[in-house]
Amino acid sequence: MGSKKARPTNQTASTARGYCAEKAGRKFCDMPEMATRQLPPDMDPRRASFVIGLSDMWVNGTVVHYCFFEHSKHDSPSSWTGNAADKRQVRKSFQAWKDLGIGLEFVEVTSPDEADIRIGFDQNEGSWSYLGTYPINRLASSQRTMNFGWSLTTRHGQDTALHEIGHALAAKHEHQNPFSGIAWNRQAVYEYFSGPPNNWDEAKIGHNILNSLNESEVEGSTWDGDSIMHYEFHADLIEGPPPYDSTGIHPADGLSAKDKAWAKRFYPSLKKKDYVELRPFESEVIQLAAGEQINLLIKPKVSRKYTMQSFGESDVIMVLFEGDSGGEPVYLQADDDSGTDSNAKITQRLMKGKTYVLRVRLYYATATGETAVMLW
Ligand SMILES: [Zn+2]
Numbered sequence: 342m343g344s345k346k347a348r349p350t351n352q353t354a355s356t357a358r359g360y361c362a363e364k365a366g367r368k369f370c371d372m373p374e375m376a377t378r379q380l381p382p383d384m385d386p387r388r389a390s391f392v393i394g395l396s397d398m399w400v401n402g403t404v405v406h407y408c409f410f411e412h413s414k415h416d417s418p419s420s421w422t423g424n425a426a427d428k429r430q431v432r433k434s435f436q437a438w439k440d441l442g443i444g445l446e447f448v449e450v451t452s453p454d455e456a457d458i459r460i461g462f463d464q465n466e467g468s469w470s471y472l473g474t475y476p477i478n479r480l481a482s483s484q485r486t487m488n489f490g491w492s493l494t495t496r497h498g499q500d501t502a503l504h505e506i507g508h509a510l511a512a513k514h515e516h517q518n519p520f521s522g523i524a525w526n527r528q529a530v531y532e533y534f535s536g537p538p539n540n541w542d543e544a545k546i547g548h549n550i551l552n553s554l555n556e557s558e559v560e561g562s563t564w565d566g567d568s569i570m571h572y573e574f575h576a577d578l579i580e581g582p583p584p585y586d587s588t589g590i591h592p593a594d595g596l597s598a599k600d601k602a603w604a605k606r607f608y609p610s611l612k613k614k615d616y617v618e619l620r621p622f623e624s625e626v627i628q629l630a631a632g633e634q635i636n637l638l639i640k641p642k643v644s645r646k647y648t649m650q651s652f653g654e655s656d657v658i659m660v661l662f663e664g665d666s667g668g669e670p671v672y673l674q675a676d677d678d679s680g681t682d683s684n685a686k687i688t689q690r691l692m693k694g695k696t697y698v699l700r701v702r703l704y705y706a707t708a709t710g711e712t713a714v715m716l717w
Pocket residue numbers: 342370371372504508514
């Protein structure tokens with residue numbers, strides 16, 4: 342959660358109190374534990390870390406559906422139903438990410454069965470979200486993938502909404518960036534977060550704060566203390582380097598420049614020129630950097646069963662949709678060959694006169710390997 346900032350405000354009475362309250366304890370985003378993807382133990386660690394680092398990303402161009410649980414309609418607990426102002430703030434925050442010009446679309450739906458992101462507002466819990474596509478095929482549609490545990494209409498709340506949606510786009514905690522150089526006062530961190538109102542145990546504190554990510558899980562090699570994905574930390578929790586041991590870390594409000602760059606790198610806006618036609622029996626060579634994606638258009642001249650497959654020593658995820666620009670694309674199938682010696686392969690009946698899009702995101706390719714996709 343964007344646990345941003347208790348910059349003094351103009352409200353004199355609350356300024357000092359606000360800061361003390363901050364030190365005494367603010368609630369922070371509490372991400373659910375997620376199983377690490379199981380990969381062969383003898384896999385090259387660099388390759389494994391790319392696969393793990395990119396595993397929960399959406400393929401770019403996906404229409405991501407979200408819905409709010411409503412007790413009156415969904416037979417969900419009444420505590421999950423949110424108020425109008427908080428829901429408005431969530432919609433605004435999806436729009437704020439979209440306004441960066443990213444290639445994902447966000448569409449609100451009323452049925453949890455149709456939603457990828459299912460949102461509750463249980464105020465007895467913290468705020469949290471699963472990462473990206475992790476809940477798909479793991480969580481039932483009656484389960485939440487995101488919760489907001491406090492009002493979203495304050496400055497802190499507005500950042501919380503952006504932060505949890507950041508997780509839903511597969512962004513991780515920036516304070517766990519291995520390049521941060523932050524030396525924690527671990528004892529103080531344990532004391533602070535094990536106390537109220539967070540009351541976390543040691544494992545949770547490790548999971549949300551102290552455990553560093555792999556280098557491949559973060560964009561670039563720099564750390565961004567202003568990221569929306571960074572908590573606020575007061576100085577007592579940090580041993581160094583200066584000046585953070587005396588100033589603490591107080592991220593600015595809203596999305597930082599690096600947050601925006603991250604979103605545009607993994608989810609760039611998609612224009613016509615970004616689509617390449619894939620014809621039967623022709624192979625399309627893929628030259629991508631890890632994390633990048635190619636978008637292949639398929640326009641069958643005959644209705645029949647087709648097979649599309651990747652070739653070469655690489656790890657990819659391949660997702661097939663029906664439809665392109667007009668209307669909403671319909672998800673058909675996906676295959677992910679990462680961590681295996683086999684290739685990604687989809688077999689599907691395609692209809693003459695329709696258009697399909699095959700989106701292929703590269704996790705990792707060996708230095709010598711060349712990757713291609715073929716349709717037959
Ligand atoms: Zn978080």
